[in-house]
Amino acid sequence: MESFRGRFTNKIDAKGRVSVPAKFRSVATAQGLSGVICFPSIQGQVIEGCGPSFSGVIEEMLERLDPFSAERDMLASVLIGSSSELMFDGDGRVVLPEELREHAGIKDEATFVGLGQKFQIWEPAAGAAFFAEALAKARAHGDLLKSPLALAGGGGK
Amino acid sequence: MESFRGRFTNKIDAKGRVSVPAKFRSVATAQGLSGVICFPSIQGQVIEGCGPSFSGVIEEMLERLDPFSAERDMLASVLIGSSSELMFDGDGRVVLPEELREHAGIKDEATFVGLGQKFQIWEPAAGAAFFAEALAKARAHGDLLKSPLALAGGGGK
DNA sequence: TGGTCGCCTATGGCAATCCATGGAAACAGA
DNA sequence: TCTGTTTCCATGGATTGCCATAGGCGACCA
Secondary structure: OOOEOOEEEEEEOOOOEEEOOHHHHHHHHHOOOOEEEEEEOOOOOOEEEEOHHHHHHHHHHHHOOOOOOHHHHHHHHHHHHOOEEEEOOOOOEEEOOHHHHHHHOOOOEEEEEEOEOEEEEEOHHHHHHHHHHHHHHHHHOHHHHHHHHHHHHHOOO | OOOEOOEEEEEEOOOOEEEOOHHHHHHHHHOOOOEEEEEEOOOOOOEEEEOHHHHHHHHHHHHOOOOOOHHHHHHHHHHOOOOEEEEOOOOOEEEOOHHHHHHHOOOOEEEEEEOEOEEEEEOHHHHHHHHHHHHHHHHHOHHHOOOHHHHHHOOOO
């Protein structure tokens, strides 16, 4: 299955519109939706987004939790209650809701980062900082990367 | 399985296009993609590339992590967020993104070095220097290469 | 064995297309 | 009517695809 890949920074106009990178659009539409589903990240000040496929995975995960537990309700209120289905306009743009922009501290530019089945939308400077941190950790924990490399070298398709 | 093999230095034109060595192309297309996946090396100032098989192994590993863990997001941000799927044009060329060229210090020439299931793209002088160093170190670490027969049989001859 | 022919690859340039972006106009709710 | 939202159009720049050229390598033939 196609996945969200790469990093793109686009501008936000006075009406809160932003172009979703064309490659991200084609991933979402291939999953059957002319739009993306966005919600605040539970990790930090960043927006997360995905296509309908991964959205279904989220609901599955929630369904496996105790339906009346406080934990389930909290997760659901963020991942579902605070989520928005943002439809592409004729030119492939979406309007980022004010609450989401505020959560991520986004003003007039947004950085889309592909993470496979989901993606993130960062305020550009914050995104760069996160990437630098992630890169440093990846270097430090090179052992985490050895497993895929070893698997690929010995196995194959 | 076919593997990336050999060293080739090709020119980069004004638009950042470079011919992928024909032998590398056939490896990638045999894996089912008319293109290659490239990303900055975590180790040094060089671009790494691979076909869909190797890339698929990386994504599989990420999918085994919890989809909302900070660890997964960081690894994905580096391994997928900073990668690009570069499709061959009709003549077997790809466009090396500006960020990747900058990361490797590449200007108007690029050296492709096959490494089996993946390959590297060097600025030619840096690649030559690395090769000289690699040769010296390979000499020193030659004993790391264990005979598969010895491992399988439990003893040597 | 020497020469010629032809295919494949690499490389440059041109043209059409796509994409991001800004703004105007149509629309809906209050 | 006024405000906020959505649809449509225009544009410039970047990207992609296509064609032409040239050099190298091997195959085939004499």
